[in-house]
Amino acid sequence: MASERPADTVAAAATPSSAPRPNDALARSPLPHSPLPIDAALPDLRAALARSNAAVLVAPPGAGKTTRVPLDLLQASWLGTAKIILLEPRRLAARAAAERMAGTLGERVGDTIGLRVRLGSKISSRTRIEVVTEGVFGRMILDDPELSGVGAVLFDEFHERSLDADFGLALALDAQAALRDDLRILVMSATLDGARVARLLGDAPVVASDGRAFPVETRYADRDPNRRIEDAMADAILRALRADPGSVLAFLPGQGEIRRVATSLEGRVGPEVAIAPLYGALTPAEQDRAVAPAGPGARKVVLATSIAETSLTIEGVRIVVDSGLARVPVYEPGLGLTRLVTARASRASVD
Incomplete structure:
Protein backbone atom coordinates (compact mmCIF):
# COMPACT_ATOMS: atom_id res chain seq x y z
CA MET A 1 0.00 0.00 0.00
CA THR A 15 17.99 2.04 20.31
CA PRO A 16 21.54 2.39 21.63
CA SER A 17 24.21 0.37 19.89
CA SER A 18 26.12 -1.99 22.14
CA ALA A 19 28.99 -4.41 21.92
CA PRO A 20 28.64 -8.21 22.03
CA ARG A 21 28.50 -10.08 25.33
CA PRO A 22 31.91 -11.29 26.49
CA ASN A 23 32.81 -14.97 26.33
CA ASP A 24 35.99 -17.01 26.70
CA ALA A 25 37.55 -16.06 23.38
CA LEU A 26 36.39 -12.44 23.49
CA ALA A 27 37.09 -11.58 27.10
CA ARG A 28 39.72 -9.00 26.19
CA SER A 29 37.07 -6.63 24.83
CA PRO A 30 37.60 -3.05 26.08
CA LEU A 31 34.02 -1.93 25.38
CA PRO A 32 31.16 -2.12 27.89
CA HIS A 33 28.95 -5.15 27.42
CA SER A 34 25.37 -3.98 27.80
CA PRO A 35 22.79 -6.73 27.38
CA LEU A 36 20.88 -6.74 24.11
CA PRO A 37 17.71 -8.63 23.15
CA ILE A 38 19.58 -11.00 20.82
CA ASP A 39 21.47 -12.48 23.80
CA ALA A 40 18.47 -14.58 24.81
CA ALA A 41 18.24 -16.13 21.32
CA LEU A 42 21.93 -17.01 20.93
CA PRO A 43 21.79 -20.42 22.72
CA ASP A 44 18.88 -21.53 20.51
CA LEU A 45 20.71 -20.31 17.42
CA ARG A 46 23.88 -22.20 18.37
CA ALA A 47 21.85 -25.38 18.95
CA ALA A 48 20.01 -24.97 15.63
CA LEU A 49 23.23 -24.63 13.63
CA ALA A 50 24.83 -27.54 15.53
CA ARG A 51 22.14 -29.93 14.32
CA SER A 52 21.37 -28.36 10.93
CA ASN A 53 23.40 -26.76 8.15
CA ALA A 54 20.89 -23.92 7.70
CA ALA A 55 18.78 -21.68 9.93
CA VAL A 56 16.71 -18.49 9.88
CA LEU A 57 17.03 -15.75 12.50
CA VAL A 58 14.24 -13.18 12.79
CA ALA A 59 15.12 -10.27 15.07
CA PRO A 60 13.76 -6.71 15.03
CA PRO A 61 15.95 -3.64 14.45
CA GLY A 62 18.29 -2.88 17.32
CA ALA A 63 18.33 -6.45 18.63
CA GLY A 64 22.08 -6.71 18.01
CA LYS A 65 22.11 -9.56 15.50
CA THR A 66 24.57 -7.97 13.05
CA THR A 67 27.48 -7.62 15.46
CA ARG A 68 26.80 -10.25 18.13
CA VAL A 69 25.84 -13.31 16.11
CA PRO A 70 29.09 -13.62 14.07
CA LEU A 71 31.27 -13.19 17.16
CA ASP A 72 29.22 -15.75 19.08
CA LEU A 73 29.47 -18.31 16.28
CA LEU A 74 33.27 -18.08 16.29
CA GLN A 75 33.24 -20.47 19.25
CA ALA A 76 31.11 -23.14 17.54
CA SER A 77 32.80 -26.55 17.43
CA TRP A 78 31.59 -27.17 13.85
CA LEU A 79 33.40 -24.04 12.63
CA GLY A 80 36.89 -25.16 13.59
CA THR A 81 39.40 -22.78 12.01
CA ALA A 82 37.16 -21.84 9.10
CA LYS A 83 35.96 -18.31 8.37
CA ILE A 84 32.55 -16.69 8.68
CA ILE A 85 31.29 -14.53 5.82
CA LEU A 86 28.80 -11.81 6.83
CA LEU A 87 26.89 -10.21 3.95
CA GLU A 88 25.64 -6.63 4.21
CA PRO A 89 23.47 -4.84 1.65
CA ARG A 90 25.56 -1.64 1.54
CA ARG A 91 29.17 -0.53 1.95
CA LEU A 92 28.31 1.84 4.79
CA ALA A 93 26.61 -0.95 6.75
CA ALA A 94 29.53 -3.31 6.05
CA ARG A 95 32.09 -0.79 7.31
CA ALA A 96 30.02 0.03 10.39
CA ALA A 97 29.58 -3.66 11.30
CA ALA A 98 33.27 -4.46 10.78
CA GLU A 99 34.44 -1.49 12.82
CA ARG A 100 32.02 -2.24 15.65
CA MET A 101 33.06 -5.90 15.93
CA ALA A 102 36.76 -5.02 15.68
CA GLY A 103 36.33 -2.39 18.39
CA THR A 104 34.65 -5.01 20.57
CA LEU A 105 37.79 -7.13 20.34
CA GLY A 106 40.10 -4.17 20.90
CA GLU A 107 41.51 -4.56 17.40
CA ARG A 108 41.55 -2.76 14.08
CA VAL A 109 39.64 -3.86 11.01
CA GLY A 110 41.88 -6.28 9.15
CA ASP A 111 42.81 -8.41 12.16
CA THR A 112 40.21 -10.91 13.40
CA ILE A 113 37.48 -8.90 11.67
CA GLY A 114 38.06 -8.18 7.98
CA LEU A 115 36.26 -6.03 5.45
CA ARG A 116 35.87 -6.72 1.73
CA VAL A 117 34.03 -4.14 -0.39
CA ARG A 118 34.31 -2.76 -3.90
CA LEU A 119 37.53 -0.77 -4.38
CA GLY A 120 38.91 -1.67 -0.97
CA SER A 121 39.62 -4.57 1.37
CA LYS A 122 41.17 -5.02 4.79
CA ILE A 123 41.96 -8.72 5.15
CA SER A 124 44.88 -10.52 6.82
CA SER A 125 46.00 -14.07 7.61
CA ARG A 126 44.44 -13.63 11.07
CA THR A 127 40.96 -12.75 9.74
CA ARG A 128 38.17 -15.07 10.93
CA ILE A 129 35.12 -12.96 10.06
CA GLU A 130 34.88 -11.22 6.67
CA VAL A 131 32.20 -8.56 6.31
CA VAL A 132 31.40 -8.23 2.60
CA THR A 133 28.79 -6.56 0.44
CA GLU A 134 26.36 -8.74 -1.46
CA GLY A 135 27.84 -7.93 -4.86
CA VAL A 136 31.35 -8.81 -3.71
CA PHE A 137 30.14 -12.16 -2.35
CA GLY A 138 28.71 -13.05 -5.75
CA ARG A 139 32.14 -12.61 -7.30
CA MET A 140 33.80 -14.53 -4.46
CA ILE A 141 31.62 -17.63 -4.87
CA LEU A 142 31.88 -17.56 -8.67
CA ASP A 143 35.67 -17.55 -8.34
CA ASP A 144 35.59 -20.31 -5.70
CA PRO A 145 32.30 -22.28 -5.89
CA GLU A 146 33.39 -24.52 -3.03
CA LEU A 147 34.02 -21.54 -0.69
CA SER A 148 37.23 -23.11 0.53
CA GLY A 149 38.06 -22.21 4.12
CA VAL A 150 34.58 -20.80 4.80
CA GLY A 151 32.44 -22.48 7.45
CA ALA A 152 29.37 -20.25 7.47
CA VAL A 153 27.69 -17.61 5.32
CA LEU A 154 25.41 -15.14 7.09
CA PHE A 155 22.92 -13.13 5.00
CA ASP A 156 22.07 -10.02 7.01
CA GLU A 157 18.99 -7.84 6.34
CA PHE A 158 17.73 -10.35 3.79
CA HIS A 159 14.26 -8.77 3.78
CA GLU A 160 15.61 -6.03 1.49
CA ARG A 161 15.55 -8.70 -1.26
CA SER A 162 18.12 -7.34 -3.66
CA LEU A 163 19.07 -9.22 -6.81
CA ASP A 164 22.63 -9.64 -5.47
CA ALA A 165 21.37 -11.19 -2.22
CA ASP A 166 19.03 -13.61 -4.00
CA PHE A 167 21.80 -14.55 -6.44
CA GLY A 168 24.28 -15.10 -3.60
CA LEU A 169 21.85 -17.28 -1.64
CA ALA A 170 21.09 -19.38 -4.71
CA LEU A 171 24.80 -19.98 -5.30
CA ALA A 172 25.44 -20.73 -1.62
CA LEU A 173 22.60 -23.28 -1.54
CA ASP A 174 23.96 -24.86 -4.72
CA ALA A 175 27.44 -25.12 -3.19
CA GLN A 176 25.98 -26.60 -0.02
CA ALA A 177 23.97 -29.22 -1.91
CA ALA A 178 26.66 -30.28 -4.38
CA LEU A 179 30.03 -29.58 -2.77
CA ARG A 180 29.83 -28.58 0.90
CA ASP A 181 27.19 -30.25 3.03
CA ASP A 182 29.08 -28.92 6.07
CA LEU A 183 28.63 -25.29 5.00
CA ARG A 184 26.28 -23.41 7.33
CA ILE A 185 23.88 -20.86 5.87
CA LEU A 186 22.13 -18.40 8.18
CA VAL A 187 19.53 -15.93 6.88
CA MET A 188 18.95 -12.98 9.24
CA SER A 189 16.25 -10.37 8.94
CA ALA A 190 14.26 -7.82 10.91
CA THR A 191 10.88 -8.16 9.15
CA LEU A 192 11.13 -11.38 7.16
CA ASP A 193 8.49 -14.09 7.01
CA GLY A 194 10.79 -16.68 8.55
CA ALA A 195 8.64 -19.71 7.71
CA ARG A 196 8.73 -19.01 3.95
CA VAL A 197 12.51 -18.67 3.87
CA ALA A 198 12.88 -21.73 6.10
CA ARG A 199 11.05 -23.79 3.48
CA LEU A 200 13.43 -22.45 0.84
CA LEU A 201 16.31 -23.68 3.01
CA GLY A 202 14.85 -27.17 3.31
CA ASP A 203 12.62 -26.63 6.36
CA ALA A 204 15.44 -25.07 8.34
CA PRO A 205 14.82 -24.19 12.01
CA VAL A 206 13.61 -20.65 12.73
CA VAL A 207 14.97 -18.76 15.74
CA ALA A 208 13.19 -15.56 16.81
CA SER A 209 14.26 -12.73 19.09
CA ASP A 210 11.51 -10.69 20.71
CA GLY A 211 13.56 -7.53 20.72
CA ARG A 212 12.49 -4.53 22.72
CA ALA A 213 10.08 -1.85 21.62
CA PHE A 214 9.75 1.77 22.64
CA PRO A 215 6.63 3.94 22.42
CA VAL A 216 6.38 5.56 19.00
CA GLU A 217 4.10 8.47 18.17
CA THR A 218 3.33 8.93 14.47
CA ARG A 219 2.28 12.33 13.15
CA TYR A 220 1.13 12.82 9.57
CA ALA A 221 1.94 16.18 8.01
CA ASP A 222 -0.14 17.36 5.08
Whole structure:
Protein backbone atom coordinates (compact mmCIF):
# COMPACT_ATOMS: atom_id res chain seq x y z
CA MET A 1 0.00 0.00 0.00
CA ALA A 2 1.44 3.36 -0.93
CA SER A 3 1.81 6.00 1.74
CA GLU A 4 -0.86 8.65 1.39
CA ARG A 5 1.13 11.33 3.21
CA PRO A 6 4.39 12.61 1.71
CA ALA A 7 5.95 13.70 5.01
CA ASP A 8 5.63 11.52 8.09
CA THR A 9 7.14 12.54 11.42
CA VAL A 10 7.86 9.80 13.93
CA ALA A 11 9.18 10.58 17.41
CA ALA A 12 10.83 7.59 19.06
CA ALA A 13 13.50 6.62 21.52
CA ALA A 14 16.59 5.50 19.63
CA THR A 15 17.99 2.04 20.31
CA PRO A 16 21.54 2.39 21.63
CA SER A 17 24.21 0.37 19.89
CA SER A 18 26.12 -1.99 22.14
CA ALA A 19 28.99 -4.41 21.92
CA PRO A 20 28.64 -8.21 22.03
CA ARG A 21 28.50 -10.08 25.33
CA PRO A 22 31.91 -11.29 26.49
CA ASN A 23 32.81 -14.97 26.33
CA ASP A 24 35.99 -17.01 26.70
CA ALA A 25 37.55 -16.06 23.38
CA LEU A 26 36.39 -12.44 23.49
CA ALA A 27 37.09 -11.58 27.10
CA ARG A 28 39.72 -9.00 26.19
CA SER A 29 37.07 -6.63 24.83
CA PRO A 30 37.60 -3.05 26.08
CA LEU A 31 34.02 -1.93 25.38
CA PRO A 32 31.16 -2.12 27.89
CA HIS A 33 28.95 -5.15 27.42
CA SER A 34 25.37 -3.98 27.80
CA PRO A 35 22.79 -6.73 27.38
CA LEU A 36 20.88 -6.74 24.11
CA PRO A 37 17.71 -8.63 23.15
CA ILE A 38 19.58 -11.00 20.82
CA ASP A 39 21.47 -12.48 23.80
CA ALA A 40 18.47 -14.58 24.81
CA ALA A 41 18.24 -16.13 21.32
CA LEU A 42 21.93 -17.01 20.93
CA PRO A 43 21.79 -20.42 22.72
CA ASP A 44 18.88 -21.53 20.51
CA LEU A 45 20.71 -20.31 17.42
CA ARG A 46 23.88 -22.20 18.37
CA ALA A 47 21.85 -25.38 18.95
CA ALA A 48 20.01 -24.97 15.63
CA LEU A 49 23.23 -24.63 13.63
CA ALA A 50 24.83 -27.54 15.53
CA ARG A 51 22.14 -29.93 14.32
CA SER A 52 21.37 -28.36 10.93
CA ASN A 53 23.40 -26.76 8.15
CA ALA A 54 20.89 -23.92 7.70
CA ALA A 55 18.78 -21.68 9.93
CA VAL A 56 16.71 -18.49 9.88
CA LEU A 57 17.03 -15.75 12.50
CA VAL A 58 14.24 -13.18 12.79
CA ALA A 59 15.12 -10.27 15.07
CA PRO A 60 13.76 -6.71 15.03
CA PRO A 61 15.95 -3.64 14.45
CA GLY A 62 18.29 -2.88 17.32
CA ALA A 63 18.33 -6.45 18.63
CA GLY A 64 22.08 -6.71 18.01
CA LYS A 65 22.11 -9.56 15.50
CA THR A 66 24.57 -7.97 13.05
CA THR A 67 27.48 -7.62 15.46
CA ARG A 68 26.80 -10.25 18.13
CA VAL A 69 25.84 -13.31 16.11
CA PRO A 70 29.09 -13.62 14.07
CA LEU A 71 31.27 -13.19 17.16
CA ASP A 72 29.22 -15.75 19.08
CA LEU A 73 29.47 -18.31 16.28
CA LEU A 74 33.27 -18.08 16.29
CA GLN A 75 33.24 -20.47 19.25
CA ALA A 76 31.11 -23.14 17.54
CA SER A 77 32.80 -26.55 17.43
CA TRP A 78 31.59 -27.17 13.85
CA LEU A 79 33.40 -24.04 12.63
CA GLY A 80 36.89 -25.16 13.59
CA THR A 81 39.40 -22.78 12.01
CA ALA A 82 37.16 -21.84 9.10
CA LYS A 83 35.96 -18.31 8.37
CA ILE A 84 32.55 -16.69 8.68
CA ILE A 85 31.29 -14.53 5.82
CA LEU A 86 28.80 -11.81 6.83
CA LEU A 87 26.89 -10.21 3.95
CA GLU A 88 25.64 -6.63 4.21
CA PRO A 89 23.47 -4.84 1.65
CA ARG A 90 25.56 -1.64 1.54
CA ARG A 91 29.17 -0.53 1.95
CA LEU A 92 28.31 1.84 4.79
CA ALA A 93 26.61 -0.95 6.75
CA ALA A 94 29.53 -3.31 6.05
CA ARG A 95 32.09 -0.79 7.31
CA ALA A 96 30.02 0.03 10.39
CA ALA A 97 29.58 -3.66 11.30
CA ALA A 98 33.27 -4.46 10.78
CA GLU A 99 34.44 -1.49 12.82
CA ARG A 100 32.02 -2.24 15.65
CA MET A 101 33.06 -5.90 15.93
CA ALA A 102 36.76 -5.02 15.68
CA GLY A 103 36.33 -2.39 18.39
CA THR A 104 34.65 -5.01 20.57
CA LEU A 105 37.79 -7.13 20.34
CA GLY A 106 40.10 -4.17 20.90
CA GLU A 107 41.51 -4.56 17.40
CA ARG A 108 41.55 -2.76 14.08
CA VAL A 109 39.64 -3.86 11.01
CA GLY A 110 41.88 -6.28 9.15
CA ASP A 111 42.81 -8.41 12.16
CA THR A 112 40.21 -10.91 13.40
CA ILE A 113 37.48 -8.90 11.67
CA GLY A 114 38.06 -8.18 7.98
CA LEU A 115 36.26 -6.03 5.45
CA ARG A 116 35.87 -6.72 1.73
CA VAL A 117 34.03 -4.14 -0.39
CA ARG A 118 34.31 -2.76 -3.90
CA LEU A 119 37.53 -0.77 -4.38
CA GLY A 120 38.91 -1.67 -0.97
CA SER A 121 39.62 -4.57 1.37
CA LYS A 122 41.17 -5.02 4.79
CA ILE A 123 41.96 -8.72 5.15
CA SER A 124 44.88 -10.52 6.82
CA SER A 125 46.00 -14.07 7.61
CA ARG A 126 44.44 -13.63 11.07
CA THR A 127 40.96 -12.75 9.74
CA ARG A 128 38.17 -15.07 10.93
CA ILE A 129 35.12 -12.96 10.06
CA GLU A 130 34.88 -11.22 6.67
CA VAL A 131 32.20 -8.56 6.31
CA VAL A 132 31.40 -8.23 2.60
CA THR A 133 28.79 -6.56 0.44
CA GLU A 134 26.36 -8.74 -1.46
CA GLY A 135 27.84 -7.93 -4.86
CA VAL A 136 31.35 -8.81 -3.71
CA PHE A 137 30.14 -12.16 -2.35
CA GLY A 138 28.71 -13.05 -5.75
CA ARG A 139 32.14 -12.61 -7.30
CA MET A 140 33.80 -14.53 -4.46
CA ILE A 141 31.62 -17.63 -4.87
CA LEU A 142 31.88 -17.56 -8.67
CA ASP A 143 35.67 -17.55 -8.34
CA ASP A 144 35.59 -20.31 -5.70
CA PRO A 145 32.30 -22.28 -5.89
CA GLU A 146 33.39 -24.52 -3.03
CA LEU A 147 34.02 -21.54 -0.69
CA SER A 148 37.23 -23.11 0.53
CA GLY A 149 38.06 -22.21 4.12
CA VAL A 150 34.58 -20.80 4.80
CA GLY A 151 32.44 -22.48 7.45
CA ALA A 152 29.37 -20.25 7.47
CA VAL A 153 27.69 -17.61 5.32
CA LEU A 154 25.41 -15.14 7.09
CA PHE A 155 22.92 -13.13 5.00
CA ASP A 156 22.07 -10.02 7.01
CA GLU A 157 18.99 -7.84 6.34
CA PHE A 158 17.73 -10.35 3.79
CA HIS A 159 14.26 -8.77 3.78
CA GLU A 160 15.61 -6.03 1.49
CA ARG A 161 15.55 -8.70 -1.26
CA SER A 162 18.12 -7.34 -3.66
CA LEU A 163 19.07 -9.22 -6.81
CA ASP A 164 22.63 -9.64 -5.47
CA ALA A 165 21.37 -11.19 -2.22
CA ASP A 166 19.03 -13.61 -4.00
CA PHE A 167 21.80 -14.55 -6.44
CA GLY A 168 24.28 -15.10 -3.60
CA LEU A 169 21.85 -17.28 -1.64
CA ALA A 170 21.09 -19.38 -4.71
CA LEU A 171 24.80 -19.98 -5.30
CA ALA A 172 25.44 -20.73 -1.62
CA LEU A 173 22.60 -23.28 -1.54
CA ASP A 174 23.96 -24.86 -4.72
CA ALA A 175 27.44 -25.12 -3.19
CA GLN A 176 25.98 -26.60 -0.02
CA ALA A 177 23.97 -29.22 -1.91
CA ALA A 178 26.66 -30.28 -4.38
CA LEU A 179 30.03 -29.58 -2.77
CA ARG A 180 29.83 -28.58 0.90
CA ASP A 181 27.19 -30.25 3.03
CA ASP A 182 29.08 -28.92 6.07
CA LEU A 183 28.63 -25.29 5.00
CA ARG A 184 26.28 -23.41 7.33
CA ILE A 185 23.88 -20.86 5.87
CA LEU A 186 22.13 -18.40 8.18
CA VAL A 187 19.53 -15.93 6.88
CA MET A 188 18.95 -12.98 9.24
CA SER A 189 16.25 -10.37 8.94
CA ALA A 190 14.26 -7.82 10.91
CA THR A 191 10.88 -8.16 9.15
CA LEU A 192 11.13 -11.38 7.16
CA ASP A 193 8.49 -14.09 7.01
CA GLY A 194 10.79 -16.68 8.55
CA ALA A 195 8.64 -19.71 7.71
CA ARG A 196 8.73 -19.01 3.95
CA VAL A 197 12.51 -18.67 3.87
CA ALA A 198 12.88 -21.73 6.10
CA ARG A 199 11.05 -23.79 3.48
CA LEU A 200 13.43 -22.45 0.84
CA LEU A 201 16.31 -23.68 3.01
CA GLY A 202 14.85 -27.17 3.31
CA ASP A 203 12.62 -26.63 6.36
CA ALA A 204 15.44 -25.07 8.34
CA PRO A 205 14.82 -24.19 12.01
CA VAL A 206 13.61 -20.65 12.73
CA VAL A 207 14.97 -18.76 15.74
CA ALA A 208 13.19 -15.56 16.81
CA SER A 209 14.26 -12.73 19.09
CA ASP A 210 11.51 -10.69 20.71
CA GLY A 211 13.56 -7.53 20.72
CA ARG A 212 12.49 -4.53 22.72
CA ALA A 213 10.08 -1.85 21.62
CA PHE A 214 9.75 1.77 22.64
CA PRO A 215 6.63 3.94 22.42
CA VAL A 216 6.38 5.56 19.00
CA GLU A 217 4.10 8.47 18.17
CA THR A 218 3.33 8.93 14.47
CA ARG A 219 2.28 12.33 13.15
CA TYR A 220 1.13 12.82 9.57
CA ALA A 221 1.94 16.18 8.01
CA ASP A 222 -0.14 17.36 5.08
CA ARG A 223 1.70 18.86 2.11
CA ASP A 224 0.53 21.29 -0.52
CA PRO A 225 0.91 19.41 -3.84
CA ASN A 226 2.02 22.66 -5.46
CA ARG A 227 5.06 22.91 -3.17
CA ARG A 228 8.34 21.14 -3.81
CA ILE A 229 9.04 18.16 -1.55
CA GLU A 230 12.29 19.81 -0.43
CA ASP A 231 10.42 22.84 0.96
CA ALA A 232 7.85 20.66 2.72
CA MET A 233 10.58 18.48 4.25
CA ALA A 234 12.55 21.49 5.50
CA ASP A 235 9.42 22.86 7.21
CA ALA A 236 8.61 19.44 8.73
CA ILE A 237 12.16 19.11 10.09
CA LEU A 238 12.04 22.58 11.66
CA ARG A 239 8.70 21.78 13.31
CA ALA A 240 10.10 18.52 14.65
CA LEU A 241 13.17 20.26 16.08
CA ARG A 242 10.97 22.76 17.90
CA ALA A 243 8.54 20.13 19.20
CA ASP A 244 10.85 17.37 20.47
CA PRO A 245 14.37 16.88 21.87
CA GLY A 246 17.09 14.80 20.26
CA SER A 247 18.56 14.47 16.80
CA VAL A 248 16.60 14.03 13.59
CA LEU A 249 16.94 11.42 10.84
CA ALA A 250 15.19 12.54 7.64
CA PHE A 251 14.66 10.25 4.65
CA LEU A 252 14.71 11.72 1.14
CA PRO A 253 14.67 9.94 -2.23
CA GLY A 254 18.06 11.05 -3.54
CA GLN A 255 21.23 13.08 -3.42
CA GLY A 256 19.77 16.13 -5.18
CA GLU A 257 16.89 16.44 -2.72
CA ILE A 258 19.31 16.09 0.19
CA ARG A 259 21.48 18.95 -1.05
CA ARG A 260 18.47 21.22 -1.58
CA VAL A 261 17.01 20.50 1.87
CA ALA A 262 20.42 21.14 3.46
CA THR A 263 20.61 24.49 1.65
CA SER A 264 17.08 25.37 2.78
CA LEU A 265 17.90 24.59 6.43
CA GLU A 266 21.07 26.68 6.53
CA GLY A 267 20.52 29.77 8.62
CA ARG A 268 17.16 28.48 9.89
CA VAL A 269 18.55 26.22 12.63
CA GLY A 270 20.53 27.23 15.67
CA PRO A 271 24.32 26.89 16.01
CA GLU A 272 23.84 23.81 18.16
CA VAL A 273 22.24 21.90 15.25
CA ALA A 274 24.55 20.31 12.66
CA ILE A 275 23.29 19.38 9.18
CA ALA A 276 24.79 16.07 8.03
CA PRO A 277 24.06 14.56 4.58
CA LEU A 278 24.31 10.77 4.24
CA TYR A 279 24.29 8.98 0.88
CA GLY A 280 26.40 6.43 -0.99
CA ALA A 281 28.52 8.84 -3.04
CA LEU A 282 30.05 10.52 0.03
CA THR A 283 33.55 9.62 1.17
CA PRO A 284 33.86 7.17 4.10
CA ALA A 285 35.00 10.03 6.35
CA GLU A 286 31.91 12.10 5.48
CA GLN A 287 29.64 9.11 6.08
CA ASP A 288 31.29 8.47 9.45
CA ARG A 289 30.69 12.07 10.49
CA ALA A 290 26.99 11.69 9.69
CA VAL A 291 26.68 8.45 11.68
CA ALA A 292 28.68 9.66 14.71
CA PRO A 293 26.59 10.90 17.65
CA ALA A 294 26.22 14.64 18.23
CA GLY A 295 28.45 16.18 20.86
CA PRO A 296 27.30 17.20 24.35
CA GLY A 297 24.58 19.83 24.17
CA ALA A 298 24.42 19.53 20.38
CA ARG A 299 21.84 18.12 17.98
CA LYS A 300 22.11 16.75 14.49
CA VAL A 301 19.88 16.57 11.43
CA VAL A 302 20.92 13.61 9.27
CA LEU A 303 19.55 13.90 5.73
CA ALA A 304 19.73 10.38 4.31
CA THR A 305 18.66 8.20 1.44
CA SER A 306 17.52 4.62 2.03
CA ILE A 307 21.18 3.85 2.84
CA ALA A 308 20.28 4.44 6.51
CA GLU A 309 17.11 2.31 6.62
CA THR A 310 18.69 -0.86 7.94
CA SER A 311 21.92 -2.33 9.34
CA LEU A 312 22.81 1.00 10.86
CA THR A 313 22.25 2.68 14.22
CA ILE A 314 22.69 6.45 14.49
CA GLU A 315 22.95 7.24 18.18
CA GLY A 316 20.88 10.04 19.65
CA VAL A 317 18.13 9.99 17.01
CA ARG A 318 14.68 10.43 18.56
CA ILE A 319 12.81 11.85 15.57
CA VAL A 320 12.40 10.40 12.09
CA VAL A 321 10.93 12.46 9.25
CA ASP A 322 10.10 10.48 6.12
CA SER A 323 9.29 12.16 2.81
CA GLY A 324 7.11 9.24 1.72
CA LEU A 325 9.07 9.12 -1.55
CA ALA A 326 11.76 6.71 -2.74
CA ARG A 327 14.01 6.23 -5.73
CA VAL A 328 13.28 2.79 -7.17
CA PRO A 329 14.65 0.90 -10.21
CA VAL A 330 12.19 0.30 -13.05
CA TYR A 331 12.99 -1.94 -16.00
CA GLU A 332 12.09 -0.54 -19.43
CA PRO A 333 11.59 -3.57 -21.73
CA GLY A 334 11.48 -1.42 -24.86
CA LEU A 335 14.95 -0.04 -24.12
CA GLY A 336 16.35 -3.08 -22.37
CA LEU A 337 17.56 -0.79 -19.56
CA THR A 338 16.79 -0.19 -15.90
CA ARG A 339 16.36 3.40 -14.78
CA LEU A 340 15.66 5.05 -11.43
CA VAL A 341 12.34 6.79 -10.90
CA THR A 342 10.91 8.67 -7.93
CA ALA A 343 7.80 6.96 -6.58
CA ARG A 344 5.72 6.82 -3.43
CA ALA A 345 7.38 4.72 -0.76
CA SER A 346 5.35 1.78 0.50
CA ARG A 347 3.77 2.18 3.90
CA ALA A 348 5.69 -0.91 5.10
CA SER A 349 8.98 0.71 4.11
CA VAL A 350 8.12 3.96 5.85
CA ASP A 351 7.02 2.17 9.02
